[in-house]
Amino acid sequence: MSVTIHILLNKAADEIVSQLVFDVEDIKKLRKLGICGILMGTLPPASQQNVFLSVPLRLMMEETLWLYEKGYAKLVLLNSPIDANLASKVHENSVKLSNISVEANQKSFESQRQYKTEQHRRKLEALGLLTAENNDKTAKDIQNNQKLIESSLFVEIPNSSRILSLLDKSTDEKDVISKLYSNCGQNYHIFRDLKNQNYVLAPGARFGGRFIAYPGDPLRFHSHLTVQNAIDYYNDPIDLLSLIGGSRLGTTVKKLWVIGGIKSEKDETQVDNSSTSSFYSVEWAGFG
């Protein structure tokens, strides 16, 4: 099983902006793996839309890394062609591209014509108008009808760009992955350990954490945990003000405030480093 993840790069800053999935089938597969992401597509005329969002699905960095580690992810650069390269490619291939598009249109028109003529014939037949005696009349009608059909043909706009498909979109996966690792830091360990305990994680900013964790699919369960940014097991103090605030909030939204300490910085690219984190779940005691 493999899912195509499009990596959006800020070329100037050499930074990864986001990881997007466009294929609905891929999104279904991810859901089954407990990777939910956030839908972020709006309708072009309603850019302020914030409900009923559509593809693309935006993944968290940790989700992308996890998928990559498990071998599910195929990374593709989304905007590598958006530069001078693109203009030259279009220029080089203009004749070819134009031919392709003319040909595709002709093909599409032809099949539409056939379909519509056939539909029309069936309709006449069903109405009993296609009999031998008024054959002459219907022949004329058919000719007339051809004109109507011709004006009703539509131009199909393909879903994928023909220009982009000409370009080399190969990705230095290693490079992308190492960037993601350095962006996530130790939070990835937290993500992976909770994922191994079958939690489904989502971004947690709404509840003042790095993640919120659901015990199963978010449509079936409420989340149980607000997971904080990872801290170092040996050296980082637990921020007590944040603990108090987070746990107090948690009593009203039924979530435990969870903090994880990471024991050591192992080789980041190593796939199979065992659990190195230790978690504590905090809730208000109900008094004081």
Place this chain on the structure above:
Amino acid sequence: MEVLHKRHELEELVKNNLLHFQLWSNVQVQNEYIPWKGMELRLLTGKPSQKLSNDDENLGTDGTLMTEYILPINMSQYKTEFITIQCLDMIFEKLCPEYVKRLVLAIVSDDGTTVFYFAYKGIHKPKRN
């Protein structure tokens, strides 16, 4: 200027709070301690006046509530108290019997206000209402 209570002051303050304000019983400062950043961390034990969480079973054959283990700490905005995850792990390992699932953190601010939080080791589910 933030005032930090000394360990023995903290212990006494939390003990009094539990005994006389929360009406707990048998509140005692334990003798065992672990050294931590130049401090001696001692736990308090005590029995609450009523069940603290709907998920708790009544331990003990006499139907009494289970003993809680309380760690008094200064609420330190500027992180002077320095409680780490390692520290909590050590407390669980060395100062608590094995069956204990949670510590009660008694967090004391510089004006004496004390708040109580359960710290469960590992991932825990929210309590039932």
